[in-house]
Amino acid sequence: MQQHIPTPTEERTIKEVQQTTCCIVGGGPAGAVLALLLARKGIAVMLLEAHMDFEREFRGDTVHPSTMEIMDQLGLADRLLQLPHTEMGQFTIQASNGTLPLANLNLLHTRFPFVTVMAQSRFLDFITEEARRYPSFQLVMGAQVDELIEKDGVARGVRYRGQDGWYEVQAVLTVGADGRFSRLRKLAGFEPIKTSPPMDILWFRLSRKESDPISGLGGRQKQGIIVALINRFDYWQVGFVIPKGGYQELRAQGLEQLRQKLAQVVPELADRVDELKEWKQISVLAVESSRLPRWYRPGLLLIGDAAHVMSPVGGVGINYAIQDAVVAANRLASKLQFGIVQTRDLAAIQKERELPTRAIQAFQVLIQQAILARAIQAKTNIAIPASVRYLLRLPLIRVLPARLIAFGLRRVRISQQLL
Numbered sequence: 001m002q003q004h005i006p007t008p009t010e011e012r013t014i015k016e017v018q019q020t021t022c023c024i025v026g027g028g029p030a031g032a033v034l035a036l037l038l039a040r041k042g043i044a045v046m047l048l049e050a051h052m053d054f055e056r057e058f059r060g061d062t063v064h065p066s067t068m069e070i071m072d073q074l075g076l077a078d079r080l081l082q083l084p085h086t087e088m089g090q091f092t093i094q095a096s097n098g099t100l101p102l103a104n105l106n107l108l109h110t111r112f113p114f115v116t117v118m119a120q121s122r123f124l125d126f127i128t129e130e131a132r133r134y135p136s137f138q139l140v141m142g143a144q145v146d147e148l149i150e151k152d153g154v155a156r157g158v159r160y161r162g163q164d165g166w167y168e169v170q171a172v173l174t175v176g177a178d179g180r181f182s183r184l185r186k187l188a189g190f191e192p193i194k195t196s197p198p199m200d201i202l203w204f205r206l207s208r209k210e211s212d213p214i215s216g217l218g219g220r221q222k223q224g225i226i227v228a229l230i231n232r233f234d235y236w237q238v239g240f241v242i243p244k245g246g247y248q249e250l251r252a253q254g255l256e257q258l259r260q261k262l263a264q265v266v267p268e269l270a271d272r273v274d275e276l277k278e279w280k281q282i283s284v285l286a287v288e289s290s291r292l293p294r295w296y297r298p299g300l301l302l303i304g305d306a307a308h309v310m311s312p313v314g315g316v317g318i319n320y321a322i323q324d325a326v327v328a329a330n331r332l333a334s335k336l337q338f339g340i341v342q343t344r345d346l347a348a349i350q351k352e353r354e355l356p357t358r359a360i361q362a363f364q365v366l367i368q369q370a371i372l373a374r375a376i377q378a379k380t381n382i383a384i385p386a387s388v389r390y391l392l393r394l395p396l397i398r399v400l401p402a403r404l405i406a407f408g409l410r411r412v413r414i415s416q417q418l419l
C-alpha cells in the first residue's frame with residue numbers, strides 16, 4: 001500500500017476549523033443520499049462538493065427501482081416522480097438475428113417497475129433540498145478537498161479550498177464519496193484493482209424534437225457500431241462506443257465518417273448529424289472498471305465510484321453508489337449518534353457490499369468480452385446465441401436480467417431504525 005505523504009500546510013492559512021460528526025466528500029448520488037439519511041437522524045453531517053452546482057455533463061441519468069423503493073421508504077417517491085422524467089419498463093437488444101427482450105421490469109414485484117430517466121442534477125438538487133430541512137445538515141458547494149487529516153493512524157477529517165481560502169473540517173468519520181477520480185482514495189494510499197473494458201465512449205449532444213420517435217433511453221447497434229441515446233428533454237445525449245484507444249484512428253478518418261456512421265445506426269437522427277461541426281464538440285470518455293481491495297481504514301470509509309468504478313454496461317453505477325450509502329447509514333447511524341465508529345463497523349460495510357459489486361462487475365466483463373468486444377472488433381452486428389434466447393424464454397431465468405438492472409444482486413432497504 002502506498003504511504004500517504006502529507007502535503008505541507010505551513011503556507012496554507014486555515015481560515016476556520018469546523019467540527020462535525022461525519023464529513024462526506026463528494027455530492028454525487030452516494031454522498032448526497034448518505035448525508036440525507038444521517039441528517040434525518042440528527043447526526044451532524046457536512047457534505048463537501050467541489051463544484052458550485054450539480055450540473056455535470058459526464059453523468060448518468062438513471063434512477064432504478066431500487067432507488068425508487070428507497071425514496072418511497074422516505075416518503076419522497078411521489079414528489080420525485082413529479083420532476084421531469086421518462087420511464088423505461090423494457091430493455092430490448094436489436095441483434096442481427098432479431099430483437100430480443102433483454103429485461104422486462106414489468107415482471108418484477110415492485111411499485112416502480114421501470115427505470116426513471118431523470119437529469120442527475122435534478123435528482124441531487126432534490127435530495128440536498130430535502131436534507132436542508134434538517135438542522136444538522138450542512139452543504140458546502142465549491143469545496144475542493146485536498147488533504148486528509150490523520151492523527152495516530154486515524155483519519156480525523158479533511159482540509160478543503162473554499163471560495164475564499166482554506167478550511168479544516170474535523171470529524172469522527174470521513175467518507176470519500178468523491179467518484180471515479182477520488183482524491184481521498186489517493187490521499188489514503190489505496191490502489192484499485194483495475195480491469196480494462198474493451199471500449200471508450202464518445203459523448204456529445206444532438207438537438208431533440210418533440211416528434212422524435214425514440215423513447216427515453218435507447219440503445220442501437222449495427223455492424224459493430226453501438227450508440228446509446230439519453231433523452232435530456234432539450235437535447236439528445238449521445239454515447240458512441242468505440243474500441244479502446246480507437247479515438248485517434250476515428251479522428252484520422254474525419255468527422256464526416258462519424259456523421260455517416262451515426263446516421264446509419266440511428267436513421268431517425270440523420271437529419272441533424274451535421275450539427276457535429278468540430279471535434280471539440282465531442283468528449284472522449286475512457287471507460288474504466290476497478291475496485292478497491294479495501295474500502296476503509298480507521299476513521300475513513302470510501303463508497304460509490306470511489307470504492308468501485310463501474311463500467312457503463314447495464315447503467316448500474318448510480319444504483320450501486322446509493323445502495324452503498326444506505327448500507328453505510330444502516331450500519332453507522334446508531335454509532336455516529338454516540339460519536340463513535342469502530343473500524344470493524346467500516347469493515348462490515350465493505351463485507352456487505354463487496355459481493356454484489358464483484359458479481360455485477362464480473363457480469364459486465366462477461367457482456368463486454370463475449371458480446372460487445374467481438375462485435376466492435378469484427379464490425380459485425382451483435383448476434384444473440386440460440387442458447388441465450390432459449391434461456392431468456394424460461395420464466396425463472398427471464399426475470400433475472402430485470403432483477404439485476406432493477407435491484408443489483410441484492411435488494412437494499414433502509415433499516416427500520418432509520419425511518
Ligand SMILES: Cc1cc2nc3c(=O)[nH]c(=O)nc-3n(C[C@H](O)[C@H](O)[C@H](O)COP(=O)(O)OP(=O)(O)OC[C@H]3O[C@@H](n4cnc5c(N)ncnc54)[C@H](O)[C@@H]3O)c2cc1C
Nearest residue numbers: 026028029030050060145178179304305315316317318321
Ligand atoms: C458519461 C457517464 C455516463 C454514465 N451513465 C450512467 C447511467 O446511465 N446509469 C448509471 O447508473 N450510471 C451511469 N454512470 C456512472 C455513474 O454516473 C456513477 O457510477 C455514479 O455517479 C457514482 O456516484 P458517486 O456518488 O459514487 O460519484 P459521483 O457521481 O462521481 O460523484 C462524486 C462527486 O464528488 C465530487 N468531488 C470529486 N472530487 C472532489 C474533491 N476533491 N472535493 C470535493 N468534491 C469532490 C464531484 O464533483 C462529484 O460531484 C455514468 C458515468 C459516466 C461518466
